[in-house]
Amino acid sequence: MASLIEPRTLKGFRDYPPALMIPRERVLQTARNVYRSYGFAPIDTPAMEYAEVLLGKGGEESDRIVYRFKDHGDRDVALRFDLTVPFARFAAQHINTLGTPFKRYAMGPVWRGENTSAGRYREFWQCDFDTIGTTSNAADIEVALVIYSLFEALDFKNYKIRINNRLVLNGVLLSIGIVDKSAEVLRAIDKLPKIGWDGVKDELEEVVKLDASESYRLLQFADWHKNDDSKEVLAFLDSFGSPVELGVRRLRELLDTIRTAGFDTSKIQIDPSIARGLDYYTGTIFETFLTDLPQIGSVCSGGRYDNLASLYTKQVLPGVGASLGVDRLLAAMEELKHPWLTGAATPAPVLVLNLDMARLGDYQKLAQSLRVAGIGTEVFPEAKKLGAQFQYAEKRGHKLAVIAGDAEFEANTVKIKDLTRREEQVIPVADLAVATRAVLDRP
Amino acid sequence: MASLIEPRTLKGFRDYPPALMIPRERVLQTARNVYRSYGFAPIDTPAMEYAEVLLGKGGEESDRIVYRFKDHGDRDVALRFDLTVPFARFAAQHINTLGTPFKRYAMGPVWRGENTSAGRYREFWQCDFDTIGTTSNAADIEVALVIYSLFEALDFKNYKIRINNRLVLNGVLLSIGIVDKSAEVLRAIDKLPKIGWDGVKDELEEVVKLDASESYRLLQFADWHKNDDSKEVLAFLDSFGSPVELGVRRLRELLDTIRTAGFDTSKIQIDPSIARGLDYYTGTIFETFLTDLPQIGSVCSGGRYDNLASLYTKQVLPGVGASLGVDRLLAAMEELKHPWLTGAATPAPVLVLNLDMARLGDYQKLAQSLRVAGIGTEVFPEAKKLGAQFQYAEKRGHKLAVIAGDAEFEANTVKIKDLTRREEQVIPVADLAVATRAVLDRP
Numbered sequence: 001m002a003s004l005i006e007p008r009t010l011k012g013f014r015d016y017p018p019a020l021m022i023p024r025e026r027v028l029q030t031a032r033n034v035y036r037s038y039g040f041a042p043i044d045t046p047a048m049e050y051a052e053v054l055l056g057k058g059g060e061e062s063d064r065i066v067y068r069f070k071d072h073g074d075r076d077v078a079l080r081f082d083l084t085v086p087f088a089r090f091a092a093q094h095i096n097t098l099g100t101p102f103k104r105y106a107m108g109p110v111w112r113g114e115n116t117s118a119g120r121y122r123e124f125w126q127c128d129f130d131t132i133g134t135t136s137n138a139a140d141i142e143v144a145l146v147i148y149s150l151f152e153a154l155d156f157k158n159y160k161i162r163i164n165n166r167l168v169l170n171g172v173l174l175s176i177g178i179v180d181k182s183a184e185v186l187r188a189i190d191k192l193p194k195i196g197w198d199g200v201k202d203e204l205e206e207v208v209k210l211d212a213s214e215s216y217r218l219l220q221f222a223d224w225h226k227n228d229d230s231k232e233v234l235a236f237l238d239s240f241g242s243p244v245e246l247g248v249r250r251l252r253e254l255l256d257t258i259r260t261a262g263f264d265t266s267k268i269q270i271d272p273s274i275a276r277g278l279d280y281y282t283g284t285i286f287e288t289f290l291t292d293l294p295q296i297g298s299v300c301s302g303g304r305y306d307n308l309a310s311l312y313t314k315q316v317l318p319g320v321g322a323s324l325g326v327d328r329l330l331a332a333m334e335e336l337k338h339p340w341l342t343g344a345a346t347p348a349p350v351l352v353l354n355l356d357m358a359r360l361g362d363y364q365k366l367a368q369s370l371r372v373a374g375i376g377t378e379v380f381p382e383a384k385k386l387g388a389q390f391q392y393a394e395k396r397g398h399k400l401a402v403i404a405g406d407a408e409f410e411a412n413t414v415k416i417k418d419l420t421r422r423e424e425q426v427i428p429v430a431d432l433a434v435a436t437r438a439v440l441d442r443p
Numbered sequence: 444m445a446s447l448i449e450p451r452t453l454k455g456f457r458d459y460p461p462a463l464m465i466p467r468e469r470v471l472q473t474a475r476n477v478y479r480s481y482g483f484a485p486i487d488t489p490a491m492e493y494a495e496v497l498l499g500k501g502g503e504e505s506d507r508i509v510y511r512f513k514d515h516g517d518r519d520v521a522l523r524f525d526l527t528v529p530f531a532r533f534a535a536q537h538i539n540t541l542g543t544p545f546k547r548y549a550m551g552p553v554w555r556g557e558n559t560s561a562g563r564y565r566e567f568w569q570c571d572f573d574t575i576g577t578t579s580n581a582a583d584i585e586v587a588l589v590i591y592s593l594f595e596a597l598d599f600k601n602y603k604i605r606i607n608n609r610l611v612l613n614g615v616l617l618s619i620g621i622v623d624k625s626a627e628v629l630r631a632i633d634k635l636p637k638i639g640w641d642g643v644k645d646e647l648e649e650v651v652k653l654d655a656s657e658s659y660r661l662l663q664f665a666d667w668h669k670n671d672d673s674k675e676v677l678a679f680l681d682s683f684g685s686p687v688e689l690g691v692r693r694l695r696e697l698l699d700t701i702r703t704a705g706f707d708t709s710k711i712q713i714d715p716s717i718a719r720g721l722d723y724y725t726g727t728i729f730e731t732f733l734t735d736l737p738q739i740g741s742v743c744s745g746g747r748y749d750n751l752a753s754l755y756t757k758q759v760l761p762g763v764g765a766s767l768g769v770d771r772l773l774a775a776m777e778e779l780k781h782p783w784l785t786g787a788a789t790p791a792p793v794l795v796l797n798l799d800m801a802r803l804g805d806y807q808k809l810a811q812s813l814r815v816a817g818i819g820t821e822v823f824p825e826a827k828k829l830g831a832q833f834q835y836a837e838k839r840g841h842k843l844a845v846i847a848g849d850a851e852f853e854a855n856t857v858k859i860k861d862l863t864r865r866e867e868q869v870i871p872v873a874d875l876a877v878a879t880r881a882v883l884d885r886p
Contacts, residue, residue: 260804
């Protein structure tokens with residue numbers, strides 16, 4: 001006999017069995033529904049592209065992590081490492097046909113050959129939405145509304161959308177007189193929630209070489225991230241005067257619009273400390289924290305950029321968007337015992353037991369009457385002992401069993417069993433869907 | 444200024460803009476819903492695996508088409524070229540934890556570096572469902588029901604599910620005395636719908652070297668594929684006696700069960716000519732043809748196999764399943780002018796026009812009242828001229844515009860415009876969702 005191949009996955013890659021995949025599909029479907037409800041349209045781009053297109057020029061860091069190889073035609077190709085670069089290429093190629101403003105979402109796996117660690121994989125899903133072709137603050141404001149609607153739809157109660165504007169940060173640096181060191185300064189400030197005031201002070205003075213008064217003024221500014229009252233924060237920011245004026249105006253407009261639109265502004269926090277990387281974002285910045293699990297970091301982040309596709313086209317395409325970190329969010333949901341992680345390994349709440357193979361057509365008929373009523377229903381394929389079938393139902397997480405033998409068929413009835421409460425009832429066949437729905441709707 | 448990178452995709456790869464992606468998402472979501480309604484659970488496996496795992500031993504043909512390379516850790520890796528091989532590896536690894544029977548579906552892109560042609564890409568989606576761990580005919584029968592439910596849900600009226608059983612074919616070959624040539628014979632027979640009686644006769648006599656009476660008897664058998672009456676076909680097959688008995692019994696049971704379950708058996712055709720490849724399938728075989736476009740071939744195919752994962756485990760895992768050819772189906776839908784291919788480039792039927800940036804909060808409030816009623820609604824981000832906004836709505840395919848300026852807000856009213864019929868009405872704000880729904884529901 002031929003020797004077996006050991007069944008295994010690559011380091012940093014993983015299988016999704018049903019109990020993990022069912023909540024992931026629910027999260028993706030929820031994001032899809034929310035994005036669509038705001039008019040974002042789906043697009044898809046290839047997993048593989050010319051390496052030149054994905055890597056541009058330079059990008060040593062990208063080069064190291066990107067899966068890159070020669071294809072059968074000796075082309076230098078690579079797997080996408082995010083959905084932003086392919087979107088930029090897509091926009092450069094198609095925007096004249098599509099027209100602006102253009103609102104898109106994209107969902108799919110991306111690949112990075114990075115070091116793996118807990119919760120960090122080499123294949124993971126991104127789930128982005130963006131509006132391009134407009135500088136209107138309306139698009140920025142809508143990003144906040146989409147994130148808000150998304151986390152409500154994801155059934156989270158405790159979350160905070162933190163918002164800043166790079167124009168404010170730049171204005172503050174200007175007013176302190178340290179614009180030339182902005183990259184290092186922003187990098188240090190970004191760490192405030194993680195390493196605290198003293199940690200950032202050390203970095204600002206020892207690495208960035210600010211003097212004590214500069215670092216003090218900067219930290220005093222950034223420390224306003226603790227303040228929950230966005231109106232107070234905005235009033236404080238006003239004190240920096242004209243250098244921050246435009247940024248503050250856009251933040252204030254955002255807050256006012258969200259309030260007028262009827263959303264709960266206590267979910268929104270103006271946070272002067274968030275910077276999100278160095279180069280990419282040029283305006284509004286978004287982060288989203290689960291307040292019961294802040295240590296996992298932002299689960300939905302984004303911002304405004306001046307020009308999406310400058311590598312590929314002279315056409316200037318400003319835009320704003322954000323990305324849901326699906327895998328990080330799922331890890332958080334697991335830790336928070338989110339109600340969507342039920343452990344069930346079946347999407348069908350009902351199992352029709354099989355007492356007699358000759359009754360298969362009747363069982364499928366019963367099942368079909370539930371399916372057309374929108375209730376997922378499986379028929380057990382073999383007439384095994386009932387004990388084994390109940391065990392199967394328990395393992396899979398079915399909630400209700402339908403049981404019918406000769407006696408029931410004779411009487412035109414059917415037995416249903418609530419598998420959670422272990423309660424049975426005999427009902428007319430005609431009532432099956434209604435009675436099943438009633439059992440499934442029990443709290 | 445740095446030179447631009449030409450934005451382009453690789454040969455055989457393509458972008459999906461919204462007008463293509465919206466129907467694709469609808470097809471995938473429909474398949475997902477149908478699979479789930481029968482209790483098939485989602486799983487996912489990595490796009491990339493050890494080459495050894497994906498290619499097994501040998502498989503020169505696979506070798507030629509598979510994207511294979513060395514990763515950063517010098518591992519010999521490859522991209523999946525179907526969803527069946529990864530499922531076999533997955534099953535070998537996890538089946539003892541998951542238990543049997545195990546019903547799964549999987550959807551995702553696969554990659555093959557083949558020659559491209561019209562409608563044939565190097566990246567395309569598969570959409571599979573299987574039941575493994577049981578030899579019960581109930582699982583085979585359910586595959587037919589799932590395909591039936593799927594094409595009903597996909598809004599096709601004219602399709603035919605053709606079903607055969609390899610045991611019947613083998614029995615017929617045995618009774619004619621040509622079992623030793625079965626591979627070449629089946630290959631020839633599979634071409635009957637394409638090259639006709641004479642073409643197959645030539646191939647059987649000149650390539651396979653059957654004598655005239657053998658080829659006649661075989662063709663007479665296979666020609667029953669023209670017969671629409673499955674009962675007659677089964678009666679004819681009975682005449683081959685004991686060699687075909689088990690296969691015919693399973694086909695007859697399938698047909699009877701489907702009838703008892705209340706499904707329309709005129710969609711099912713027992714077709715003795717279909718063979719589907721040579722080695723893989725060992726029992727029931729399924730193909731699905733769109734009767735208005737038979738030349739594109741089967742759009743949903745599958746069958747029963749004796750042992751899924753013999754490369755990876757000694758555990759015998761029989762199963763049965765099928766795969767929806769998403770891209771081929773979409774091409775067919777386009778050609779048949781299927782109602783789902785509307786050309787719309789937005790998933791949101793409603794556009795709220797922007798007459799005044801200072802009203803943005805009010806516009807988002809109106810939009811939100813529609814979104815919570817389940818009606819996708821976009822707010823135009825800039826207070827451009829109305830003509831430009833109407834043009835945008837037409838280009839995107841919005842069906843209804845909401846228009847509100849000072850006069851409307853003053854009166855607590857809003858104007859809605861049916862963009863198809865170009866009819867306007869002014870309604871109280873409180874009636875917006877109901878009135879919008881009424882317009883959208885117009886035939």
